[in-house]
Amino acid sequence: MDKMWAGRTVGTTADLVDEINSSIAVDRRLYKRDIAGSKAHAMMMAKQGIIPQDEAKLIIDGLDGICKDIESGALAIDPTAEDIHMFVEKILTDRIGDVGKKLHTARSRNDQVALDTKMYCIEEIDSINFLICELMRVLADKAEANIDVIMPGYTHMQHAQPVSFAQHLMAYAMMFERDKSRLDDCKKRMLERSPIGACALAGTTFNIDRVYEANLLGFTGIAMNSMDAVSDRDHMVEFISAMSIIMMHTSRLSEEIIMWATSEFGFIQLPDEYTTGSSIMPQKKNPDVAELCRGKTGRVYGNLMSILTMLKGLPLAYNKDMQEDKEPLFDSVETVKLSIEAFIEMVDVMEINEQNMFDSAKQGYVNATDLADYLVVKGMPFRDAYNVSGRIVSYCLGRGVILEELPLEEYKQFSDLIEEDVHQRLQLRTCVERRNSAGGTSPASVRSQIAYIRNVSGCPTL
Ligand code: ARG
Numbered sequence: 001m002d003k004m005w006a007g008r009t010v011g012t013t014a015d016l017v018d019e020i021n022s023s024i025a026v027d028r029r030l031y032k033r034d035i036a037g038s039k040a041h042a043m044m045m046a047k048q049g050i051i052p053q054d055e056a057k058l059i060i061d062g063l064d065g066i067c068k069d070i071e072s073g074a075l076a077i078d079p080t081a082e083d084i085h086m087f088v089e090k091i092l093t094d095r096i097g098d099v100g101k102k103l104h105t106a107r108s109r110n111d112q113v114a115l116d117t118k119m120y121c122i123e124e125i126d127s128i129n130f131l132i133c134e135l136m137r138v139l140a141d142k143a144e145a146n147i148d149v150i151m152p153g154y155t156h157m158q159h160a161q162p163v164s165f166a167q168h169l170m171a172y173a174m175m176f177e178r179d180k181s182r183l184d185d186c187k188k189r190m191l192e193r194s195p196i197g198a199c200a201l202a203g204t205t206f207n208i209d210r211v212y213e214a215n216l217l218g219f220t221g222i223a224m225n226s227m228d229a230v231s232d233r234d235h236m237v238e239f240i241s242a243m244s245i246i247m248m249h250t251s252r253l254s255e256e257i258i259m260w261a262t263s264e265f266g267f268i269q270l271p272d273e274y275t276t277g278s279s280i281m282p283q284k285k286n287p288d289v290a291e292l293c294r295g296k297t298g299r300v301y302g303n304l305m306s307i308l309t310m311l312k313g314l315p316l317a318y319n320k321d322m323q324e325d326k327e328p329l330f331d332s333v334e335t336v337k338l339s340i341e342a343f344i345e346m347v348d349v350m351e352i353n354e355q356n357m358f359d360s361a362k363q364g365y366v367n368a369t370d371l372a373d374y375l376v377v378k379g380m381p382f383r384d385a386y387n388v389s390g391r392i393v394s395y396c397l398g399r400g401v402i403l404e405e406l407p408l409e410e411y412k413q414f415s416d417l418i419e420e421d422v423h424q425r426l427q428l429r430t431c432v433e434r435r436n437s438a439g440g441t442s443p444a445s446v447r448s449q450i451a452y453i454r455n456v457s458g459c460p461t462l
Contacts, residue, residue, distance in 0.1 A: 004086055018080070026326045027084045028077045033119040034084050034112070035067045037196065037217065041107055044213040050106060050206050055099045062096040063088070083323075085109050085116075106206040107199060110230040110318040114195035117326065119217065121239050124333045125187045131340040132180045132246075133459035138347045139173040140450045142166075147443050150428050151267065151357035152366050159364025162428040165357060167441040168256075169347075170449045175249040177456055182242040184458065190235045194219035198229035201317035227317040233307065236329050240304045243332045247297040250339050254290035257350070261287050265360070269351040289346050293339045300335055303328035361428055365393045367403050370431045371422070378417040388414050404428075 001018050003011040013021070039060050046056030066088060069075035081087035086109075093100035143166035153163035194214030197204070203226045210222045223229035260267035270287055278284035306328045310321055368389050375385035392414050396406055404426045411418040424430060436442035439449070454461070 001080065003082070004090060018082075021082060022080070023083045023323050023326065024077065024079060024081045024087060026330065027113075027116075028087075029330060030084050030116045030120060031070055031077065031088065032067060033116040033123075034088050035063045037112060037115045037119065038088065038103055039063050040213050040216040041196065042103060043216060044209055045102075045105060045206075047212060048207050048209055050208070051102050055102060058096050058099050059092065059103055062092045062100065065095065066091050083109070083113075085112050106204045106208050107196070108201075108230075110200050111196050111198040111226075113322075114198070114230055114232070115217070117329065118190055118195065118235060121235055121329070122187055122190050122218070124337075125183045125190075125239065128243075128246075128333070128336055128340070129180050129183055129458065131337060131344070132176050132183075133456070134344050135340055135347070136173045136176050136180075136453050136456060136459065138344050139169050139176070140453045142347055142350070143169040143173070143446060144450055146352055146354075147446055148429075149352060149354045149357060150361050150432055152361040152364060153441070159361070159366045161369055161435075162361045162366045162431050163441040164432055164443065164446055165352065166443075166446045166450075170446060170453065172249065172253050173449070173453045175252075176246075177453060179242065179246045179249065180456065180458070182245065183239075186235065186238045186242055189238070191219055192221045193223040193229075193232075194221070195223045195229035195232070198223060198226035201227050201230055231314070231317045231319075231322070233311055233322065233325050236325055237304070237307055237311070240300070240307060240328060240332050243336045244297075244300050244304050246336055247293075247300045247339065250343055251294040251297040253343070254294040257290040257346070258287050258294070261290075266353055266356040267360070268353060270346065271349050271351065274346050274349055289342045293343060296335050296339055300332045303332045358428070362402060365396070365403060367426045367428060367431050368393050370426055370434075371403055374422060374425050375415060375417055378419075380415070380417060 001013060001015075003013065005011060042051070042056040042059040042063075045051045046053045051059075066075060070077065075091065077084070078087055081090070089100065089103060092103065146169075147164060147166045149165040150162050151165045151168065152159040153161050153168070194210065194217065196213055196217075197208050197210035214220075214222050223232065257268065257270075259265055261270060270285070270289075272285070274287075274289055275285040276288045278286065307325055310324050314321060371392060372382065372385040372389040375388060376382050380388070392403065392406070392411070395410075395414075396403060404423055408418070408420060408422070411422060433442050436444055439445060
């Protein structure tokens with residue numbers, strides 16, 4: 001195929017070379033950012049007297065027309081073009097003639113692609129953060145509606161202490177809040193360093209104004225070293241690792257949802273629209289959305305490994321290996337957005353089986369710590385109280401009775417400190433309500449967590 005970059009070489013390449021070289025199937029997603037970047041570049045060049053104002057206007061109008069036509073479908077992106085940058089420049093030149101050829105003055109595809117992908121990351125961080133805010137909102141709503149629901153809290157997957165279901169949900173809201181703050185940090189660093197103006201690798205002989213061009217595009221500053229600017233993909237690594245952590249969080253909640261929906265647990269039910277059947281077992285109702293989110297986590301981790309490995313050992317400055325940065329980046333963004341969207345709806349429609357959760361919490365002596373605490377309040381040192389409570393638990397186990405129901409006379413065999421009030425104190429609801437230390441599972445504490453999540457900065461009022 002004939003190439004715009006015919007120069008030293010004749011500019012025709014073998015078909016297989018075209019195939020391996022082409023990135024348009026992937027980077028076509030960048031057309032809007034590419035056009036926005038080129039418009040800013042034309043404006044900067046006009047301001048600096050590198051091209052005349054009227055030519056800059058021709059270029060800008062031409063680029064606007066291309067953007068509109070791609071959006072409306074009037075202009076199809078040519079799948080045989082090398083990449084989106086070459087495609088836009090070629091159409092511009094076809095439409096406005098030789099002036100179009102001036103656009104690439106004081107620029108290279110190396111700084112151009114670094115700019116376009118950075119703008120993509122910045123915009124996508126905003127849309128992922130918007131979805132995270134939504135997810136925190138549904139978790140807070142679900143928690144608020146179930147603040148009095150008691151379930152067993154687990155450690156080592158063994159019944160540990162009674163907790164409120166709302167507390168369990170809010171734990172996930174806190175994870176997503178950290179995810180949002182990680183993305184905010186990552187975006188801040190991206191905005192501080194515009195790569196455009198680094199050109200191929202060494203800067204340019206033209207009198208460009210990099211800060212002006214950066215500001216036009218919303219950046220607050222510029223990358224300080226041209227060779228670093230064109231070869232830096234740290235922001236993508238950071239972004240994909242932040243997305244991997246998001247997926248890790250969704251996969252943990254997925255796992256819980258899958259377990260809770262089993263007949264063994266029976267803690268929740270998903271409505272039919274959120275489950276699928278089996279082609280052979282008519283009774284099946286499978287939690288596919290949660291399973292898929294759990295499964296897709298592996299893809300995003302894979303993308304992180306892929307980009308890290310691609311960058312490993314690359315010498316300065318730009319190397320064509322870097323063209324391989326886009327698939328893992330785009331795939332991660334699309335996977336994370338779809339997963340969070342599905343999660344928002346699934347959490348919203350999840351039905352809670354309050355009685356089953358409570359019945360389950362009654363097993364496993366989850367109030368044994370409360371019995372020890374009770375003895376401590378009556379004056380026994382904690383280690384001794386722990387020991388007495390343990391002996392009472394094994395006594396109860398032998399008789400198949402739960403702590404709340406063991407008669408007072410039998411308690412008295414273990415300690416004189418135990419009185420009438422022990423039964424009330426060991427009710428699961430009392431145990432939950434009394435854990436009102438900051439961050440604890442009491443309804444008051446959970447309410448303040450909900451209020452905190454509803455006020456996370458940068459989210460629309462939740
Ligand atoms: N399609 C290329 C990429 O995605 C654009 C930069 C090409 N630069 C070059 N010198 N061939 O990385």
